[in-house]
Amino acid sequence: MKHLLRVLFILALSCGFASHARANGVDFHVQVLDPTNFCSTNPALCVIADPTTSFPVTFTTPTCALEQISVTPPAGCLIVFNDTFDTFTTLDLKFGGLDGLTFDCPTSAPNSVFASSTCTSSGGIDDLFFSGGEGLPGGQIMVIVENGVDPALFNGTGMVGTASTPEPDSALLLSTGVIMMTAGFFMNKQRRQFAVIKK
Numbered sequence: 001m002k003h004l005l006r007v008l009f010i011l012a013l014s015c016g017f018a019s020h021a022r023a024n025g026v027d028f029h030v031q032v033l034d035p036t037n038f039c040s041t042n043p044a045l046c047v048i049a050d051p052t053t054s055f056p057v058t059f060t061t062p063t064c065a066l067e068q069i070s071v072t073p074p075a076g077c078l079i080v081f082n083d084t085f086d087t088f089t090t091l092d093l094k095f096g097g098l099d100g101l102t103f104d105c106p107t108s109a110p111n112s113v114f115a116s117s118t119c120t121s122s123g124g125i126d127d128l129f130f131s132g133g134e135g136l137p138g139g140q141i142m143v144i145v146e147n148g149v150d151p152a153l154f155n156g157t158g159m160v161g162t163a164s165t166p167e168p169d170s171a172l173l174l175s176t177g178v179i180m181m182t183a184g185f186f187m188n189k190q191r192r193q194f195a196v197i198k199k
Contacts, residue, residue, distance in 0.1 A: 034050070035049030035050060035083070036049060036050060036053070037049060037050055037053050037054075037055040039055050039056050039058075041058050041060065042060065042062075043060060043062060043063040043066055043079065044058050044059055044060040044063040044076070044077060044078040044079065045063070045078070045079045045080075045081070046078065046079070046080050046081070046158070047081045047083050048080060048081065048082060048083055048084065048088070048160055049083040049084060051084060051086065051088065051160050051161065051162050054157045054158060054159045055157065055158050055159075056155075056156075056157060056158075057078060057093055057095070057144075057154065057155075057156045057157060057158045058076075058078065058151075058154065058155060059075075059076025059077060059078050059144070059146050059151035059154045060076050060077070060078075060151055061073060061074075061075060061076050061077075061151060063076065063077040063078065063079060064076065064077035064143075064145065066079065067079065067143050069143060069145060071145060071147045072147065074147070074148065074149055074150045074151065075145070075146060075147035075148070075151065076145075076146050076147075076151025076154065077143050077144065077145050077146070078143070078144045079141055079142075079143055079144075080136070080141065080142050080143075080144065080158070080160075081140075081141045082136050082137065082138050082139060082140055082141070082142075082160075083138075083139075084138050084162070085138040086138060086162040086163070087134075087135045087136060087137045087138065087162060087163055088135050088136040088142075088160040088161065088162060089131065089135040089161055089162060089163045090114075090129065090130065090131045090135075090160065090161035091113075091114065091129070091130040091131075091142075091144075091158065091159075091160055091161075092127065092128070092129050092130075092158065092159045092160075092161070093127070093128040093129075093144070093156060093157075093158050094125055094126070094127050094128075094156050094157050094158075095125070095126045095128075095154055095155070095156035096124055096125050096126075096155075096156065097124070097153070097155070098121075098126050098153060098154075100121075101126075101149060101153075103119060103126065103128075103148075104119060105117040105119040105128045105130070107130065107132075107133070112133065113130070113133060113134070113135065113136055113142045114130035114131055114132055114133045114135070115131075115132030115133035116130070116131055116132040116133075117129060117130045117131075126156075131161075135163070136160075
């Protein structure tokens, strides 16, 4: 009986501590997550935190006024914010359902982010690819402007590309380390010889 009372006392004590420590309930959570791309339609704005993921592309006329871009309707704009430390070196926009409309994508404006473009249409998909030039550095915005047709027709996806930083070759790293180590041994040997001569 004495043994049973001890077991019940320990059980009651542990349940009491568990209840006091809020083991069954949690007041709040803290998590660390990878950022994702975020887009809104009013205004048409995309914040790109992950360049490896596509984002939805929509244009609206009021968005042009936010950046004080003068366009004659029908027209629309999309603001893209680079929320990374990388420079966006390419922009690829794909649209379906434009039903054979003719278009071009000039890069001749003095404030153009990209220096060249390739615009193609195949199998009902219109592909607008921009590259070259300075690109879009981290923390900066670019405005994509469409004019000539109803912006509501443009419902597609976008993808940015970044310049990859080349990693040093392992053979180069090894040879640099060997050279530095050899130079260190040589300097140490010279120092010892100079100390002996000085005595």
